[in-house]
Amino acid sequence: MAGKRAKVRLFVDAELGPGQAVPLSRDAAHYLFGVMRLEADDLVALFNGRDGEWTARVVSVGKRKGILVCVQQSAPQTLPPDLWLVFAPVKKARTDFIVEKATEMGVRRILPVQTRFTNSDRFRVERQQAHAIEAAEQCGATHAPTIEPLQPLDRLLGDWPAGRRLLFCDEALAGTSATPKDASDAQQWAILIGPEGGFSPDERQSLRQMPDVMTTSLGPRILRADTAAVAALALWQSRWGDWR
Template sequence: MPRTHATLPRLYVASDLVAGAPVDLGKDQSLYLAAVLRKVVGDEVVLFNGRDGAWRARMTSDSKRSVSLDLLEQIAPQPAPSDLWYGFAPLKSERLDYVIQKAVEMGVGTIQPVLTQFTQVSRLKHERLVANAVEAAEQCEVLNVPTVAPEISLSALLDTWPSDRRLILADEGAASASPVERLAGLASEKIGLLIGPEGGFSDTEREKLLALPYVVPISLGPRILRADTAAVAGLAVIQAIIGDWR
């Protein structure tokens, strides 16, 4: 997507965005605009809510407690939501933030933390994950903020997996091979991508996954990749071969 109004701050808001309707920001966003960015009455920003596209808006109040804005024009229509599901075993600290941000940038529709036998982190701050997704969308002009689902165990995930969606498994135990041919055959299907933890899935987990009819194992090449690198590589090849890069 080409960049539009790149010099203007971009904010995700919960409000409906309708021509002529004012938008009142909450305390945190008001403080950010008025105190951190030092924006004043007459300055412009870009607003989006994941439903109504992106809008150019002008500040009519610069109170640090409650900034108000008028919507001027829609500068980008709302794109269709992404159906790409992405599951991953949570990582620690900054690397967890990284995989959330990159999933947003790569056009994921649902982000699903999956707890496996070797997962490094078992308790997640869901609000932080959502905040990271929103921040990534603001920075990269993504208008569809992915749904961030609560963490789920691998066994519970597989027990409830929909029969009409294929699950692409980044299989560290597979022989090195290009994933192009395997992915190309899935162009018309609903898909998800599952990335395991550092150290990979346990033998029992991998055997269970490979035995499922909807699982499609792929190799991500001859090198051992960190889990966060594998996530970006897997999403990139999916988007390039059967996704919205085509």
């Protein structure tokens, strides 16, 4: 292996471990051999969200199939903090962007919600799951967030797990100086980003009545939903997450 490095990083849905053989899906084989032009003996970095990152060697090349064998672990399994991102889907390109960015910034679950003023009712779970996996492959994470189906905000809040803090980024606070000063030792968190039309008065009231909610402002300018998501994740990670 001297001098050789894995040129491709790939998420797989298979066990990884010493000497473990990894059969490739049709799509993965097409990507590795058709698109990236890998050959036998080339190295690939694999992760599955459980076993860390493994360097694996190509042992069998086919048009729609192939086999890799794990050589050695190249990074331990790490998980992002137990943080969820809850957001109202926006236009397709900006929703894609939010999923990609949340993966890079480090979240465990992404939960799209329908709100009173949600800009879009379309959210394709499988497509977005693939998008999150691609972002994880790119950013060196050994874990990709789980993408949940679209659900009504009031149902999610009604079933809210006890003890999970909710950081509510309230665009109605733009221009005020409210910041989340309440240092907390909570281990479970979620960040809620509203739709571009804002929350309705009764949604805002339900949120403010929740026991574990904290409200924050994201500065004096009105941020688009995708900007707000990245900004809130950066603040959270630097205050309470794995950027400390």
